[in-house]
Amino acid sequence: MNDLALYIETGKKLIDEFIKSHFIKKHYDKKFSHNKFSLTDAMLYTLSMPGKRIRPIILLLTGESLGFSDKKKLLPFATSIELIHSYSLIHDDLPSMDNDDLRRGKPTNHIVFGEATAILAGDALLAEAFAVLSDKDYIEGFDAVKIIEAVRELSCAAGVGGLAEGQFHDVNSFGEPLDFEKIEYINEKKTGSLIASACAIGAILSGKDETAVSEFRKFGGYIGLAFQAVDDVLGITGNKEILGKTAGIDRINNKPTMVENIGLERTRKLIEEYNKKAMAHLEKTGAETGMFIELIKYLTNRLN
Numbered sequence: 001m002n003d004l005a006l007y008i009e010t011g012k013k014l015i016d017e018f019i020k021s022h023f024i025k026k027h028y029d030k031k032f033s034h035n036k037f038s039l040t041d042a043m044l045y046t047l048s049m050p051g052k053r054i055r056p057i058i059l060l061l062t063g064e065s066l067g068f069s070d071k072k073k074l075l076p077f078a079t080s081i082e083l084i085h086s087y088s089l090i091h092d093d094l095p096s097m098d099n100d101d102l103r104r105g106k107p108t109n110h111i112v113f114g115e116a117t118a119i120l121a122g123d124a125l126l127a128e129a130f131a132v133l134s135d136k137d138y139i140e141g142f143d144a145v146k147i148i149e150a151v152r153e154l155s156c157a158a159g160v161g162g163l164a165e166g167q168f169h170d171v172n173s174f175g176e177p178l179d180f181e182k183i184e185y186i187n188e189k190k191t192g193s194l195i196a197s198a199c200a201i202g203a204i205l206s207g208k209d210e211t212a213v214s215e216f217r218k219f220g221g222y223i224g225l226a227f228q229a230v231d232d233v234l235g236i237t238g239n240k241e242i243l244g245k246t247a248g249i250d251r252i253n254n255k256p257t258m259v260e261n262i263g264l265e266r267t268r269k270l271i272e273e274y275n276k277k278a279m280a281h282l283e284k285t286g287a288e289t290g291m292f293i294e295l296i297k298y299l300t301n302r303l304n
Contacts, residue, residue, distance in 0.1 A: 062202025166190025
């Protein structure tokens, strides 16, 4: 196991433990349930699915690369990123969106709990992200201005101009021919914004100035673009068992993707270009780059 693999494994364990302890500690009321499940059950169903936890791990890695010594103090902020990511997955799979029935090898949330509960579970995860991000039990010792900056960073990444904006254009483009710039814009917002915010928040909490935060944000944005382009390639070349989701769902939905627009080989070259641009911004931050180089290789060569 190399250093990055060990880091990811350790980071996933810490994040999973924090999620579990958070939901236990906050004593969410499960006294009343319907059909033997509660809203919390629906939230935790998607949140607990096997996944890479890449976004929160990127936040942890950013903080540590800039000298933030206590990784555990960053866990609430990293978890907030994962809560928003999980909400987006639930809503993305809904019949009115991508209409998918498989996520990470398991039935999607609305298949298990019904569409109405899935929508509410997603809404609750989105709200919970900011409850965690502003919880006095978690933010003690941090500068209040930095907390406000982190809250704004994440809210902008999740809303208009970020993830929600990207999803809006995505679902309204089914069956429409889109040019390269529009597809890249959708990918930047839908996938890149949350990864960019993970990098930016890690830099913010490490006390870096706006110049360094901006460079990390740009670094994360290009990582996100490369990540989505790899997803588009895997949507063509991957299989259902390894992907853990319906292979070719974008083609089934007649959704324009980078591969459909410029072809498989040009998309692979584009991934290399995105990675080079990401590294150019990273090198301006003064952060340790070794683990990030390994991360880029890992994300580029992944099979799911």
